[in-house]
Amino acid sequence: MEGLQKLWLETGIANFEPGQLVMMAVGLLLLYLAIVRKFEPLLLLPIGFGAVLANIPNAGFTEEGGLLYYIYHVGIETGVFPLLIFMGVGALTDFGALIANPRMLLLGAAAQFGIFATLFGAILLNTIPGFDFTLADASAIAIIGGADGPTAIFLASKLAPDLLGAIAVAAYSYMALVPIIQPPIMKALTSKEEREIQMEQLRPVSKREKILFPIAVLGLTILFLPAATPLVGMFCLGNLMRESGVVDRLSKTAQNELINAVTIFLGLAVGSKLSADKFLTVETLGILALGAVAFAIGTASGVLMAKLMSRLSGGKINPLIGAAGVSAVPMAARVVNKVGLESNPHNFLLMHAMGPNVAGVLGSAVAAGVLLSWVG
Amino acid sequence: MEGLQKLWLETGIANFEPGQLVMMAVGLLLLYLAIVRKFEPLLLLPIGFGAVLANIPNAGFTEEGGLLYYIYHVGIETGVFPLLIFMGVGALTDFGALIANPRMLLLGAAAQFGIFATLFGAILLNTIPGFDFTLADASAIAIIGGADGPTAIFLASKLAPDLLGAIAVAAYSYMALVPIIQPPIMKALTSKEEREIQMEQLRPVSKREKILFPIAVLGLTILFLPAATPLVGMFCLGNLMRESGVVDRLSKTAQNELINAVTIFLGLAVGSKLSADKFLTVETLGILALGAVAFAIGTASGVLMAKLMSRLSGGKINPLIGAAGVSAVPMAARVVNKVGLESNPHNFLLMHAMGPNVAGVLGSAVAAGVLLSWVG
Amino acid sequence: MEGLQKLWLETGIANFEPGQLVMMAVGLLLLYLAIVRKFEPLLLLPIGFGAVLANIPNAGFTEEGGLLYYIYHVGIETGVFPLLIFMGVGALTDFGALIANPRMLLLGAAAQFGIFATLFGAILLNTIPGFDFTLADASAIAIIGGADGPTAIFLASKLAPDLLGAIAVAAYSYMALVPIIQPPIMKALTSKEEREIQMEQLRPVSKREKILFPIAVLGLTILFLPAATPLVGMFCLGNLMRESGVVDRLSKTAQNELINAVTIFLGLAVGSKLSADKFLTVETLGILALGAVAFAIGTASGVLMAKLMSRLSGGKINPLIGAAGVSAVPMAARVVNKVGLESNPHNFLLMHAMGPNVAGVLGSAVAAGVLLSWVG
Amino acid sequence: MMDLTELLVEAATLMGVGMIAVFCFLSLLIVAVMGLAKVAPPIADIAEPKPASPKSTQPANNAAVVAAISAAVQQYRKAK
Amino acid sequence: MMDLTELLVEAATLMGVGMIAVFCFLSLLIVAVMGLAKVAPPIADIAEPKPASPKSTQPANNAAVVAAISAAVQQYRKAK
Amino acid sequence: MMDLTELLVEAATLMGVGMIAVFCFLSLLIVAVMGLAKVAPPIADIAEPKPASPKSTQPANNAAVVAAISAAVQQYRKAK
Numbered sequence A, B, C: 001m002e003g004l005q006k007l008w009l010e011t012g013i014a015n016f017e018p019g020q021l022v023m024m025a026v027g028l029l030l031l032y033l034a035i036v037r038k039f040e041p042l043l044l045l046p047i048g049f050g051a052v053l054a055n056i057p058n059a060g061f062t063e064e065g066g067l068l069y070y071i072y073h074v075g076i077e078t079g080v081f082p083l084l085i086f087m088g089v090g091a092l093t094d095f096g097a098l099i100a101n102p103r104m105l106l107l108g109a110a111a112q113f114g115i116f117a118t119l120f121g122a123i124l125l126n127t128i129p130g131f132d133f134t135l136a137d138a139s140a141i142a143i144i145g146g147a148d149g150p151t152a153i154f155l156a157s158k159l160a161p162d163l164l165g166a167i168a169v170a171a172y173s174y175m176a177l178v179p180i181i182q183p184p185i186m187k188a189l190t191s192k193e194e195r196e197i198q199m200e201q202l203r204p205v206s207k208r209e210k211i212l213f214p215i216a217v218l219g220l221t222i223l224f225l226p227a228a229t230p231l232v233g234m235f236c237l238g239n240l241m242r243e244s245g246v247v248d249r250l251s252k253t254a255q256n257e258l259i260n261a262v263t264i265f266l267g268l269a270v271g272s273k274l275s276a277d278k279f280l281t282v283e284t285l286g287i288l289a290l291g292a293v294a295f296a297i298g299t300a301s302g303v304l305m306a307k308l309m310s311r312l313s314g315g316k317i318n319p320l321i322g323a324a325g326v327s328a329v330p331m332a333a334r335v336v337n338k339v340g341l342e343s344n345p346h347n348f349l350l351m352h353a354m355g356p357n358v359a360g361v362l363g364s365a366v367a368a369g370v371l372l373s374w375v376g
Numbered sequence D, E, F: 001m002m003d004l005t006e007l008l009v010e011a012a013t014l015m016g017v018g019m020i021a022v023f024c025f026l027s028l029l030i031v032a033v034m035g036l037a038k039v040a041p042p043i044a045d046i047a048e049p050k051p052a053s054p055k056s057t058q059p060a061n062n063a064a065v066v067a068a069i070s071a072a073v074q075q076y077r078k079a080k
């Protein structure tokens, strides 16, 4: 009996702290969202599972020698994992629609107002007792408005590692909620006539333009914003491997096995940051609130910019596509398409929304570079 | 000529120690077993090759700066490689047969008696001069009876790294020998009538049960045996990725490229532990003997438990399937099927044996958790 | 405005050093060669991109904490990446042609004269003011003549890490230039009659020979040249996985995803060594010149050896195949085939040239072992 | 360290405790799995997911999935 | 550290500067992409690459590519 | 360090020794490969393995292989 008691003292039941139970519930909630609701399952499933593992008493996953400890230190603290994901996303991205209509980049720029307004909002929250965000914290939180997971994780790992878990969870959750958050804002800011505007078919884009595009993007980033080159550089490397057509072996691996393996590890490592003492704080509530605001502002500023461009172009641009400027590829573009079809069943905006959509990825990487070079 | 002499002094011929030659022969034997006899080639080929490389004089594979040194320290000492393999095996395992007939878990439990009896046996060996196993050593040796490679390597790397090479080699060798070791024991403990028992077809299992199963397993492990959560947790992560159906990309990578790459490295690193001073000892002989005993006892206790269950159920269970409880998936289940067919050419037990077979994997992970939380 | 100025001070424009601009141009040149000219794109694309990234001011790619810093230290400094590539190349190589006609190994031996003559040449360069190559430097440079990328990178990382960038770039560039460098030398050293010699069809090779071949190669290397066992050993492991037929899963991963992922990282890490202070030196000019000489001498000595063998065999050997002894698989064999067809449109030498071609890989690994055991 | 008798006693204890723990644990799991069978209506669930999965298994909230599919299609076409 | 007012001022500055920087940057990129369209003759280029690619995408200057193809062919044959 | 003459002498020595070593090594390998040809009966072996391989190449003594195949089959069916 003494022996069984010895084992009993090691059980989870005998060692649970309340915070761990709550965080496990959070982890299970994320698993539920991923599996049943199909919210960004590629990330939320490993994050949720990582959160469960990290909060097991006496298991030591996040202590030195534990699996999640190693994965976090090797992949997140160094920034390597988000950069490899970015390389893979670059290899998966087709910039054709944006090259055919480069003005769409302005929509990707406008939507970043969600980031910078949220930064101001995060500092403003400091007026409420209990909040004490530094400028670095505020920057890391604001990037949620960029609607781009690896960018958010990369920036948070550099500027506010303690907030990483909450920021990553908020970023992926809101990205999954795009179909719910965006449509009311889109409809409130546009008239029915505007939503019915049909756009001209995009011109075909040559292979040479597609090859030169990532080089041009990287060149400008080098000249004007070196702080963004880790993100933009790896993204452009992936895209160049894809478009050059001479290294299909490498491009295929970057798009598949490499990004898949890194996604598993990245998710687990992010989940390992969901510990009670870091997550069950009033800051997390603030982050969740700010994240929602960031998304809403980004969507609104994208749509408003598209309205302006629509007017200036004499009504050739459907202002709905501005909403795709937040990135959240390709969900935001699909939402645009869906809202467009509701107004006019023959109006397929998907291809037109892909331009601002991928522009939003570049826009938030540029915004991340600005924040890094200002704060970092 | 002086120059050639300088080179000569660096040759293997001029520097071989007898122990290295013997260990190379062991490595070549493992390669022979893997390639010609097809004994667990996925592991024994890299282990055998690693043993050859590790024993080359003046090559420095296992010294600081050498390839095998790095692989061992990064992957085995940290426990990362066996855990990744376990994730992959989880993603490869279908628990349908076990969920349809959960009583089979009792067979997976009974077969673990092989582990605990061997632990006692290992301590008993200390009565013979030359043996001096600690409780940690004995635990690491006993886990061979679990018939599960990654579990054995994980436990040995934590409890008895010096014995890792011998334990891993014994574990995989005996797993390969299952078709030779098990049938006589199975026949000795069952009557012809028992072996002829036909079992009812298994009910179909819903997707929801398959998704909830890994979560339930992990939940119980968290509550009662946190020390087993590294192994069980990664196994359940892999299985959840498989069954959830929402992350097929990740599941596919975990089942293929990731587990393959890690298998190569794991095998090489285990092989690098086959050095003369660690392997050419009387302890190794003891480990090999104990490993055989562990397998035999595990098989016997599984069959006896199945006999008991057969009686209690009024003859609805064929006691042969108890032998599959040792794990050694899927070899043990196939052996059950084969022995069953010998008694009754229409009696296909394969599906029925898959339940105890995967139960054995869980059983030995649980046993490993008990050992870790007692000894570790 | 003050804020914009703060950002301006961080731009690349405000921080560029002239050397960085030149090195970026070098990187872009490599990208051009890879993408437009299709010169060894699998390596030159990542190397060129790495060179661009490494020379961005204020981006910190190669400083502690930067992506390229980590990749270099983890993969190149340890020697792990070139060895994994070698394992993959081993898994991709079919030694059938060589086993059918083992005399071809002499051509692989003769072509290594390019290496040792260049070593002497590199030391001779020290007579020119500005050059000060040590024997280790000279050895690392000379291996360019081996026409084998991973071997060159492995040796340079051990013997002359400062010269690694220039050596790797020279090695891959000249390998890509094989179709331009070799034909004039081949034609100058052979008569039209010799080039028209048709060779007998090769005998079929049994599976058992193919399995035993890598074991025999490793065995001889262990006995006579342990310093070459890291390279030769990993190569033979890959080849054994391929030919054994019992670990197709592992072999497939080694040939595809693993070698692809490592190639991306290896290329980036090599590119990160293309910094102005290391590359824009008179030594680099010397390395480029010596590399060209090494290739030319290797080609010539291969052809001359083949001429000798042709005479001794009574005209059964076409001396052109000697040129394939430099390795540069399979480019050199194709060049042989093309030059052969120019003399005799029915003379297909491709299969016959594959023997010396893969022999050249072994030959330069052996030469690397000699250099390592002499100098290292 | 310990002398042999103590070790043997501890090993015997561990043998007993270990087997009890393993049986208890797996028995609890039997109960849990039986519970699962009640939670999940087996047949409806089996019939249902098949048609749904092509559309919904991969909700593709991010670029990777869509792009992966299009890339695969392209490669497939090239391969033909 | 800083007091709140200072922080707010800095955040407001960063808001302005950041948006200006993002717009300037992406505007420059618009100019650059428009430049690309002039450098590259769109239609000829689109028609051309398809037939060329099977031969030239993978120049296979090293063993890997050729061997990979032959290995794939072998596996394909085995698989049949 | 060393002066140039010494270095040149050493380089020349290494040139000679290295080429001798390379030739000796590869000559030994020729002998070894010729020995292999005698050990292995070429033709029987070539004819034999093909039919055997589907069954025996992957003996699948562990779960991975069987499960991988069933998983692949499932994916293939889903993909159809």
Ligand code: NA
Pocket (backbone or CB within 6 Å): A145, A146, A147, A148, A325, A326, A327, A328, A360, A361, A362, A363, A364, A365
């Ligand atoms: Na964005």
Ligand code: NA
Pocket (backbone or CB within 6 Å): B145, B146, B147, B148, B325, B326, B327, B328, B360, B361, B362, B363, B364, B365
């Ligand atoms: Na077991």
Ligand code: NA
Pocket (backbone or CB within 6 Å): C145, C146, C147, C148, C325, C326, C327, C328, C360, C361, C362, C363, C364, C365
């Ligand atoms: Na060579």
